[in-house]
Structure formats: C-alpha cells, structure tokens
Amino acid sequence: MKKQLVTLIHYGELSLKGKNRSLFENKLVDNIERETGGKVTKYRGRFVLEDGNPENLKYVFGISWYAQALRVEKDVETIVAAVLSEIEGRIPNRNSFGVFVKRADKDFSCSSMELENIIGKSISDKFKTKVDLKNPDLSVFVEIANDVYIYFNKTQGLRGLPINVSGNVLSLLSGGIDSPVASYLMMKRGCRVNFIHFHVYSDNKHIADTKMMDVISTMNKYQGNTRIFLVPYYLFEMASLKASNINGYELVLFRRYMVKVAEKIALQNGFKALVTGDSLGQVASQTMDNIAQITKIISLPIFQPLIAYDKQEIIDLAKDISTYELSIEKYKDCCSIISSNPRTKANTRQIEALEKSMDIESLIVQTLELISVIEV
Ligand code: ATP
Numbered sequence: 475m476k477k478q479l480v481t482l483i484h485y486g487e488l489s490l491k492g493k494n495r496s497l498f499e500n501k502l503v504d505n506i507e508r509e510t511g512g513k514v515t516k517y518r519g520r521f522v523l524e525d526g527n528p529e530n531l532k533y534v535f536g537i538s539w540y541a542q543a544l545r546v547e548k549d550v551e552t553i554v555a556a557v558l559s560e561i562e563g564r565i566p567n568r569n570s571f572g573v574f575v576k577r578a579d580k581d582f583s584c585s586s587m588e589l590e591n592i593i594g595k596s597i598s599d600k601f602k603t604k605v606d607l608k609n610p611d612l613s614v615f616v617e618i619a620n621d622v623y624i625y626f627n628k629t630q631g632l633r634g635l636p637i638n639v640s641g642n643v644l645s646l647l648s649g650g651i652d653s654p655v656a657s658y659l660m661m662k663r664g665c666r667v668n669f670i671h672f673h674v675y676s677d678n679k680h681i682a683d684t685k686m687m688d689v690i691s692t693m694n695k696y697q698g699n700t701r702i703f704l705v706p707y708y709l710f711e712m713a714s715l716k717a718s719n720i721n722g723y724e725l726v727l728f729r730r731y732m733v734k735v736a737e738k739i740a741l742q743n744g745f746k747a748l749v750t751g752d753s754l755g756q757v758a759s760q761t762m763d764n765i766a767q768i769t770k771i772i773s774l775p776i777f778q779p780l781i782a783y784d785k786q787e788i789i790d791l792a793k794d795i796s797t798y799e800l801s802i803e804k805y806k807d808c809c810s811i812i813s814s815n816p817r818t819k820a821n822t823r824q825i826e827a828l829e830k831s832m833d834i835e836s837l838i839v840q841t842l843e844l845i846s847v848i849e850v
C-alpha cells in the first residue's frame with residue numbers, strides 16, 4: 475500500500491444509537507458524499523473520505539471531528555518512517571511535541587504506550603525536541619484501525635444527527651433573526667426542514683426577488699435542498715381590518731391563523747411537526763399564555779428550540795450560520811404591519827369570538843388555494 479492522504483472522520487452520538495446505527499451511518503455517508511463530492515468508505519467507528527472537498531464537512535451534521543490524515547500500512551517501521559518524514563517541515567520552531575496513539579485494532583503487535591514510546595524516542599533523537607504530553611506545540615496522532623492514520627490537527631464537526639434521520643418538519647420562517655436559527659437547530663437534530671412563509675405581497679412570485687430566497691439558500695448548505703411554501707396574507711389582513719374589538723389581539727390571531735394553515739400543509743405533505751422561533755418572554759406575543767394560545771389549537775407538535783435562549787445567544791448563532799446579515803436587511807414582514815399593543819394575557823373566549831366573527835375557518839380554506847411551493 476502506498477502512503478495516501480485521506481480525510482479521517484469520526485462520528486460521535488451515532489455510535490450510541492443501538493440498532494438504528496446502520497441507518498444513521500448510511501445517511502451520514504450519503505450526506506458527506508453529497509456535500510463534499512468525494513467517496514466515503516465505512517470502517518468500524520470511523521469513515522474515510524477520499525477525493526472531494528473536505529472543507530464542506532463543516533456543513534455536515536453528525537460528525538464529531540475530522541482530520542487530514544496520512545494513511546499507511548500497519549507496520550511499526552513504516553509508521554515511524556512516515557511520522558518522521560511528515561513532521562520534517564512541522565517540527566522546526568516547535569519547543570515540544572506529544573505522540574498520542576489510539577489502537578482500535580487490539581491485535582496490533584505492540585500496545586499504544588509501546589508505540590508512543592518508539593515514535594517519541596525517534597522524534598526526539600532526530601529533532602532534539604522535548605516531550606510534553608499536557609500542552610505540546612505539536613501533537614502527533616496515530617490511529618491504528620483497518621490501516622494506520624497519522625494526523626496533526628483535528629477539526630471539530632457540527633455534531634448532532636445526520637439530516638434525514640428524524641423526518642420532515644415544517645418551519646414557520648419570517649424575515650427576522652430567530653426563525654432561521656430555530657430551523658438550523660432542528661436540522662441539527664436530524665430533521666429535513668421545509669419552510670412556510672407568509673408575506674405581504676399579493677402574488678407569490680415577488681418572493682423570488684427578496685432576501686427570503688437567500689436565507690433559504692444559506693440554510694440549504696446544511697441540508698442540500700428543501701421546499702418553501704409561500705402564502706400571501708392579505709385575506710387575513712382584510713378580515714382583521716374589518717373585525718371590531720380586535721385591539722391587541724391581532725398578533726395572537728395572526729399566529730393562530732399561521733399555525734392552522736401550516737398544520738394543513740404539514741398534514742398534506744407528511745411533515746411531522748411545526749417549528750417556530752419563539753423564545754419565552756422575548757416579546758409580548760411570546761408570553762407563556764400567548765404561546766399556549768398558539769400551540770393548543772393544532773394536533774401536531776410545535777417545536778420551539780429557542781424557547782430558553784436569550785437574544786444575544788440567538789444572534790451569536792445566527793452569525794455563525796451566516797443568516798444574521800440577511801435577517802437584519804430591510805424587509806416588509808407581515809408582523810411589522812400588525813404592530814399594535816399586543817396583549818400579554820390572552821382571553822380564550824374573546825379570541826374564539828373574534829375568530830368566529832372573522833370566519834377564520836373559511837379564510838384558511840381560501841388561503842390554502844393561494845399557496846404555491848418552490849423547490850430550492
Ligand atoms: P423572528 O425573528 O423569527 O421573526 P420574532 O422574535 O420576530 O421572531 P414573532 O414575530 O413573534 O417573533 O414571530 C414568532 C415566530 O412566528 C417566528 O419565529 C416564526 O417562526 C413565526 N413567524 C412570524 N412571522 C412569520 C411569517 N411572516 N411567516 C412565517 N412564520 C412567521
């Protein structure tokens with residue numbers, strides 16, 4: 475076997491998952507190959523990626539860490555020679571080094587510690603550098619498995635579960651900061667996230683020219699492709715303008731209308747849950763009472779992964795996933811229109827009376843006729 479540069483990939487959480495393990499592994503392999511364009515070979519507890527662009531592993535959920543590694547034969551002399559030649563260019567200017575051997579193949583001729591000593595001694599003999607196992611300037615990792623892998627830097631992966639192992643959800647996406655982050659967190663739990671967006675335009679085709687499509691493309695880096703359901707909200711707007719006594723209830727009514735429409739779409743398409751970007755107490759419409767008024771009217775679970783996040787944490791995450799800059803771009807969102815003094819404690823009887831006077835059920839039926847879906 476020739477020396478060969480490959481990418482060694484370790485997955486974390488997956489190995490815990492008992493009988494689902496092979497399903498998860500296969501999804502992860504598919505996702506890695508799709509993102510990088512390379513070829514993955516599975517070995518016990520690790521994958522090896524050849525060719526393709528390993529840079530893109532930073533978008534793949536389910537990976538605990540990865541490293542550019544030199545693959546060599548399982549033979550002590552070969553390993554020592556390969557380490558010495560690999561560190562030739564790395565060791566100058568370093569004051570210390572450490573060798574860390576991991577032996578997955580228990581039949582290998584020497585123990586981890588013996589091999590660490592052999593490699594360590596040959597490095598210090600040749601380069602006169604001292605050993606420091608706690609805080610070395612240069613770490614040399616050697617992993618003995620099906621073959622032997624030698625590497626120097628580990629890159630942390632995104633962790634989480636591979637896209638597609640947990641099923642499809644439908645995320646209510648606004649032009650704001652929170653809902654893209656909530657969607658990202660559901661992707662991280664292995665969901666394929668589809669989107670539904672309510673907008674102020676009379677025609678769905680206007681959305682193609684807005685930042686919303688950029689938000690979706692940015693998030694697609696993590697899941698490849700998706701669907702977005704576009705919903706004009708003018709029917710609701712007209713009905714709410716006509717309704718008397720609506721003062722302060724616009725937002726709760728709008729949100730109930732949105733989740734009901736979304737629930738219908740989800741059921742028609744086999745999506746198993748809705749997702750929103752609510753964070754408890756962040757704004758008046760997100761008090762515990764108001765959230766209850768929204769979650770209790772539909773049969774599907776509503777996941778709100780940001781419920782316990784504070785705004786700064788959400789912003790930091792939005793910056794990490796590159797949606798922040800898009801989210802703060804100017805956009806005519808529905809909620810900026812329904813700006814009122816929202817009630818923090820909703821009265822169920824009043825809400826239901828208002829919905830009856832607006833004939834909300836038939837509004838929902840008419841709204842469903844106006845929806846179009848785009849594959850992105
Ligand atoms: P965001 O930053 O996600 O807009 P927010 O803090 O502005 O959240 P709200 O406006 O109360 O909060 O919206 C709460 C949630 O309702 C949003 O996170 C999103 O999931 C959903 N939502 C709001 N507006 C829309 C919309 N126009 N289309 C689809 N979903 C929406």
Ligand code: MG
Nearest residue numbers: 648649650809
């Ligand atoms: Mg908003």
